[in-house]
Amino acid sequence: MSCSNLTMWVSSKPSLSDPSSISFRSLLNPFRLPSHSSATSIPSRSSSTNPIQCGLRELRERIDSVKNTQKITEAMKLVAAAKVRRAQEAVVNGRPFSETLVEVLYNINEQLQTEDIDVPLTKVRTVKKVALVVVTGDRGLCGGFNNAIIKKAESRIAELKDLGLDYTVISVGKKGNSYFLRRPYIPVDRFLEGGSLPTAKEAQAIADDVFSLFISEEVDKVELLYTKFVSLVKSDPVIHTLLPLSPKGEICDINGNCVDAAEDELFRLTTKEGKLTVERDVVRTPTPEFSPILQFEQDPVQILDALLPLYLNSQILRALQESLASELAARMSAMSNATDNAVELKRNLSIAYNRERQAKITGEILEIVAGAEALA
Amino acid sequence: MTLNLCVLTPNRIVWDSEVKEIILSTNSGQIGVLPNHAPIATAVDIGILRIRLNDQWLTMALMGGFARIGNNEITILVNDAEKGSDIDPQEAQRTLEIAEANLSRAEGKRQTIEANLALRRARTRVEAINVIS
Known part of the structure; x- marks a missing residue:
């Protein structure tokens, strides 16, 4: 009874949905072994749709492994998203400091303009040697993030070579360290490692190094190469001149375009319609006049000496934070793509698996039916 | 006021x-x-x-x-x-000892300056605890 039911079902199937060759061929060749039939039938069918060709067990294993990979990439994406939030909090927490600093620097500069002072950190010398501070990430799996900044460094080094200038590199971050270690022909002054979240300590370490290089006149210019965070999907590797500091509190890029440091850009991660987006606002810090009768407890030079290292630090810290935010954003989008790919692959593999399983069952039923008919 | x-x-x-x-x-x-x-x-x-x-x-x-x-x-x-009140006294004391040892071992101008700075930081932290008690 059950046999006849099955025959009905099998024979009805080709006519209903899928008049494919397998069932037909199996019908013509009823004494084929099931393993044979599946081995020959799968390529003929799958070659047109997708190129997945392997046995049932292998397929199952592949589906499982893709599933695991998808879980990992999904988790990494979420972790990166959470960390972007933390990076952004760090930037927000640092803002009162940098705002006050810029404000004070502005005012003191205005008051000092009339006096002829000589501050070593702002001294412009003829450039013979340039120090490049290259900020990279500590980990991979973040798309082209590390590559982009290293390419930028390479092209800058080539430019300096063409100009006949000497250079040295200060590498920050594990990825940059391993890159420069593999290339011993690039002179590296120091390898530093960035932490999971940049703090004043890391910035201090870089600032100390840069400071002593510049003051001892070993280098005449210090440039900072880092990745500027534009949005979750876009980040630009940029070059900023760190030293000599411009006494007006401006940040200059290599082309001499100066940005007012009082103009502060703030990025904010928000959720819009269930998706993560980034808002970036430019905040113009008002610089209120402070008391004109302000007295200097020490020499103005001493005060600037105390202020400029703070400013240098906050600049470096800012760059580290931007770089970290870009890295996390790059990882987020890379992992998001990887998850999408894994889902797609899993879907294709399950289709192939189900087809093959179906084909095998069909083959087995046909054999049973054929056997029953032969006996009858 | x-x-x-x-x-x-x-x-x-x-x-x-x-x-x-x-x-x-x-x-x-x-x-x-x-x-x-x-x-x-x-x-x-x-x-x-x-x-x-x-x-x-x-x-x-x-x-x-x-x-x-x-x-x-x-x-x-x-x-x-x-x-x-947030500084760990033992940790601060240890840091101070390390900084002192580093200064006595420092060679050259740059190292001496750095060691001196570290020592002053460490000493300040220890002093900050001792004022309270």
Whole structure:
């Protein structure tokens, strides 16, 4: 009874949905072994749709492994998203400091303009040697993030070579360290490692190094190469001149375009319609006049000496934070793509698996039916 | 007529509230600040900041920076600041010993300068604890 039911079902199937060759061929060749039939039938069918060709067990294993990979990439994406939030909090927490600093620097500069002072950190010398501070990430799996900044460094080094200038590199971050270690022909002054979240300590370490290089006149210019965070999907590797500091509190890029440091850009991660987006606002810090009768407890030079290292630090810290935010954003989008790919692959593999399983069952039923008919 | 103190580091705001009086170590020695102080700008040395709240004195270790006083507002910008009560005495003592050992081993000008700086930071942290007790 059950046999006849099955025959009905099998024979009805080709006519209903899928008049494919397998069932037909199996019908013509009823004494084929099931393993044979599946081995020959799968390529003929799958070659047109997708190129997945392997046995049932292998397929199952592949589906499982893709599933695991998808879980990992999904988790990494979420972790990166959470960390972007933390990076952004760090930037927000640092803002009162940098705002006050810029404000004070502005005012003191205005008051000092009339006096002829000589501050070593702002001294412009003829450039013979340039120090490049290259900020990279500590980990991979973040798309082209590390590559982009290293390419930028390479092209800058080539430019300096063409100009006949000497250079040295200060590498920050594990990825940059391993890159420069593999290339011993690039002179590296120091390898530093960035932490999971940049703090004043890391910035201090870089600032100390840069400071002593510049003051001892070993280098005449210090440039900072880092990745500027534009949005979750876009980040630009940029070059900023760190030293000599411009006494007006401006940040200059290599082309001499100066940005007012009082103009502060703030990025904010928000959720819009269930998706993560980034808002970036430019905040113009008002610089209120402070008391004109302000007295200097020490020499103005001493005060600037105390202020400029703070400013240098906050600049470096800012760059580290931007770089970290870009890295996390790059990882987020890379992992998001990887998850999408894994889902797609899993879907294709399950289709192939189900087809093959179906084909095998069909083959087995046909054999049973054929056997029953032969006996009858 | 109240005096407001604001201690800022690159990472966070360490202190932002009213105080009665502070004693600040500047590059040219310690200065005490009471309400209605004349507006001044000063460089802050690596040293201790003492804060009076009513009748209670608090200490804070400052790692060098800048201070601006005016309008009954004190703004202190420093690289790092730690409250005396937040410092682990044993850890601070150990750091001090390491810093002393490093200074005696330092060779060359650059190393000596760096070791001296580390020693002063470590000493300030130890002092910040000992003032309380």
